[in-house]
Amino acid sequence: CGIFGVVGAKDAANFVALGLHALQHRGQEAGGIVSHDPEHGFNSARRFGYVRDNFTNAAVMDTLPGPIAIGHVRYSTAGSKGATAIRDVQPFFGEFSMGGCAIAHNGNITNAVALRRELIERGSIFQSSSDSECIIHLMARSIQKTLAERIKDALRRVEGAFSVIAMTRTKLIGVRDAHGVRPLVLGRIGDSGWALSSETCGLDIIGADFVREIEPGEMVVIEGNRVESTRPFVQATPRFCIFEQVYFSRPDSILLGRSVYETRRMIGVELAREAPVEADLVCPVPDSGTPAAIGFSQESGIPYAMGIIRNQYMGRTFIEPTEHIRNMGVRLKLNVNRALIKGKRVVLVDDSVVRGTTSRKIKEMILEAGAAEVHFRIASPPTAWPCFYGVDTPERSKLLAATMSEDEMRDWIGVNSLKFISLDGLYRAAGEAQGRNAKAPQFCDACFSGEYPVVPSDKIEEGFQM
Numbered sequence: 001c002g003i004f005g006v007v008g009a010k011d012a013a014n015f016v017a018l019g020l021h022a023l024q025h026r027g028q029e030a031g032g033i034v035s036h037d038p039e040h041g042f043n044s045a046r047r048f049g050y051v052r053d054n055f056t057n058a059a060v061m062d063t064l065p066g067p068i069a070i071g072h073v074r075y076s077t078a079g080s081k082g083a084t085a086i087r088d089v090q091p092f093f094g095e096f097s098m099g100g101c102a103i104a105h106n107g108n109i110t111n112a113v114a115l116r117r118e119l120i121e122r123g124s125i126f127q128s129s130s131d132s133e134c135i136i137h138l139m140a141r142s143i144q145k146t147l148a149e150r151i152k153d154a155l156r157r158v159e160g161a162f163s164v165i166a167m168t169r170t171k172l173i174g175v176r177d178a179h180g181v182r183p184l185v186l187g188r189i190g191d192s193g194w195a196l197s198s199e200t201c202g203l204d205i206i207g208a209d210f211v212r213e214i215e216p217g218e219m220v221v222i223e224g225n226r227v228e229s230t231r232p233f234v235q236a237t238p239r240f241c242i243f244e245q246v247y248f249s250r251p252d253s254i255l256l257g258r259s260v261y262e263t264r265r266m267i268g269v270e271l272a273r274e275a276p277v278e279a280d281l282v283c284p285v286p287d288s289g290t291p292a293a294i295g296f297s298q299e300s301g302i303p304y305a306m307g308i309i310r311n312q313y314m315g316r317t318f319i320e321p322t323e324h325i326r327n328m329g330v331r332l333k334l335n336v337n338r339a340l341i342k343g344k345r346v347v348l349v350d351d352s353v354v355r356g357t358t359s360r361k362i363k364e365m366i367l368e369a370g371a372a373e374v375h376f377r378i379a380s381p382p383t384a385w386p387c388f389y390g391v392d393t394p395e396r397s398k399l400l401a402a403t404m405s406e407d408e409m410r411d412w413i414g415v416n417s418l419k420f421i422s423l424d425g426l427y428r429a430a431g432e433a434q435g436r437n438a439k440a441p442q443f444c445d446a447c448f449s450g451e452y453p454v455v456p457s458d459k460i461e462e463g464f465q466m
Ligand code: 5GP
Pocket: 247, 285, 288, 316, 317, 318, 319, 350, 351, 352, 353, 354, 355, 356, 357, 358, 359, 383, 391, 392, 393
């Protein structure tokens, strides 16, 4: 999901709509904005579909006045899927004795099932099927006197990955979990306003200056010109999601002080070193494979070409929550550039192989177009484990790499060769010159390594074996 908040700017909701538009790649199912102004109190609008189709028209935006607002774009990883219920669309809102509070959450609460059970037994009435709603109910049970303190109390009981943006009548609040699995950054709007955004690309679109990242385990409370920082959680080693670097974030964002584009280009460079091949063309599977394909071409000297053309009117396929649409998705979204491909030995670079359906369809299309050879190079290691921290990977049995070796996957997809970047190569590309520190990994890489930084306790209760 993508989250964005603004305080201290006229018509803050307009900035939030722009910020969410820049974060649309993080969630395409639905979006919502809550704003507050002293005259009208809290207002909200929640809609299915793209930000540009909902939060650009005056009829909606005029209902969201005020100098403070937060918003969310949804990508379902917990709660209803596919036909998302509007009640699951964030931000969530709670009315407390000290005033209202809205929250927007990116990530996944790994003990949400247990928390929900406990809260319902003690009288909470849930409105949605979302894991994030727990935070509001935990706040309601807190005896702290301020909303910010209640958020701390609530989040201390929450396990898993979260970046949260919250707002009260006057305060904008940002928090990251102790491992800092999901991103969150702080920006400055002119000399009076502040913004919080999942990624720096959200700051760029509103012309805000990037100030710094919110740190793992940090909470900031912004009011007027003050940014107050505290550390509410037991300290842990940072474990930022390495898949944000590979796929999830936008390439024009800056993560951990590094350009995402540059990390992805370096993945291609590493891949060309680890798994060279003789070929005529290097083609990305657009858009997610593009920077790595550029790096592969630069390092190998094999010309880069656009052998596959992407229909710009389609969103992200994987992020489509239903399998049916995902299957249709490949042909709706990608087409082979026949004139270029015919008779050529082609290296195809993609970001990941999950179920393998995308790779198999692309191989079919490219052989139909007359390619002489097809070599896949993948910008992440084999995805052998599900993510429980906010990326919607399927259960383990549906992951190709959970049941097959690399050679078996090559034969199943039906290509001349298939190579994945090594975990060490990926870490090097992400700026860790010594590669992965096996004793204390610098990132979360559980979907590749099976080493989960946070025990996924709900899933274990369901029978998942680590
Ligand atoms: P597959 O067809 O192998 O299940 O899906 C792999 C494709 O899904 C890749 O082309 C990748 O770009 C895309 N993708 C989109 N979102 C995600 C995601 O959240 N995780 C992973 N691993 N791949 C994703």
